[in-house]
Amino acid sequence: MAPGVYAEFNEHSGTPEGFVFGSGWAKAQPFLLTEQGHFRSPPSPEINSDAYTIAFNEVKEVGCFESETRSTDQSHMAMWWKDFVENSHNRLARDLVHVENLNFWEASRTFALMNMAIYDAYVNVFDNKFYYNHWRPYTAIRWVDNDGNPDTELDADWNNLHKHTYAFPSYPSAHGSASSAAMTVLSYTLGTGNAYQFTMTIEEVDMAGPFSEKIKMNPPTRSFNSFFEAGMEAAMSRVYLVCP
Numbered sequence: 001m002a003p004g005v006y007a008e009f010n011e012h013s014g015t016p017e018g019f020v021f022g023s024g025w026a027k028a029q030p031f032l033l034t035e036q037g038h039f040r041s042p043p044s045p046e047i048n049s050d051a052y053t054i055a056f057n058e059v060k061e062v063g064c065f066e067s068e069t070r071s072t073d074q075s076h077m078a079m080w081w082k083d084f085v086e087n088s089h090n091r092l093a094r095d096l097v098h099v100e101n102l103n104f105w106e107a108s109r110t111f112a113l114m115n116m117a118i119y120d121a122y123v124n125v126f127d128n129k130f131y132y133n134h135w136r137p138y139t140a141i142r143w144v145d146n147d148g149n150p151d152t153e154l155d156a157d158w159n160n161l162h163k164h165t166y167a168f169p170s171y172p173s174a175h176g177s178a179s180s181a182a183m184t185v186l187s188y189t190l191g192t193g194n195a196y197q198f199t200m201t202i203e204e205v206d207m208a209g210p211f212s213e214k215i216k217m218n219p220p221t222r223s224f225n226s227f228f229e230a231g232m233e234a235a236m237s238r239v240y241l242v243c244p
Contacts (some may be wrong), residue, residue: 003047003147004140006169008134012042013167022168029092031116033114036127037233041172044134053147053151059137063242065159070240077233078161078240080217082205085118085178085234092200093186098199110189117174121181134171137242160242164208176235183231199223200230 001007010017026036045051062070070078081088097107102219137160139225140147144154188192201221204214224230238244 001143001146002156003149004058004135007139007143008167009136009138009165010167012138012163012165014123014164014212015167018166022122022126022174025122026130028119028123028133030120030123031122033111033124034169035114035132036123039124039128040131040173043132044051044171047147048149050151051215056152059239059242060158061157062139062240063137064159065153065161065163070161073241076217076219077162077222078204079148079205079215080178080222081175081234082162082235082241082243083202084174085182086115088202089114089118089179089186091202092198095201096186096190096201098196102190106189110186113189115180117185118178121178122174123209125172125177126168128172129169132171135168135228136165136170136244138165161243162206162208162243163244164212164244166209170244173235173238175238175244176231179234180231182235183227187227194226194228196227197223197225198230 008020010019013019015021028036030036030038045055061067062074090111093111097110100220102110135143138158140152141158143154144152187196190196199221200223202217203220204216207213209217222233224233
């Protein structure tokens, strides 16, 4: 236990003591990248910096279970985007190849490139996650008295929107990175450029962690004016869910 260092809270992740997810991703051979750490994320703010304090307070407020500032749409966004990228984006791609009337070769190429990009995004992100080994918000907010930052305040009962923390370091966001990678591929393979209106459907998601009870999304759809907009929303959803 040290300020900023990933620490296990298995009672919140619902995993066996000592379990850490994703370390194998950091060592997997990528399809397209030259190496696992091809893209190195910049370091997160120092724990005693103003930038960290601002980010800490934002996440503490908009990501808490009963936030007074998170809007209804932001809450829906947070839960709706919980579906794993490999699920939701392949469903989207199936819809779009029909809309665009792609032939078999074009459709196969789209799926191949998109899934290689998703895979490589996970490999690169988990390489970054274990490189920085940054603690999760659940730890940071409940362990404030030990962070060495006089401007952060303890909330010993704080919980996030879906009352769950995945058992791996927080930074950077795997979901945001993989979604953006998939959306970027779609923007090229469909031959339309970034400006592209579409509606995406996610019927249900895990209430908490994997294998938890499923909950229906109401509404089950969200609409976008571009692939960039969708990828950015997927990334921002983790701020409101507090689950990078």
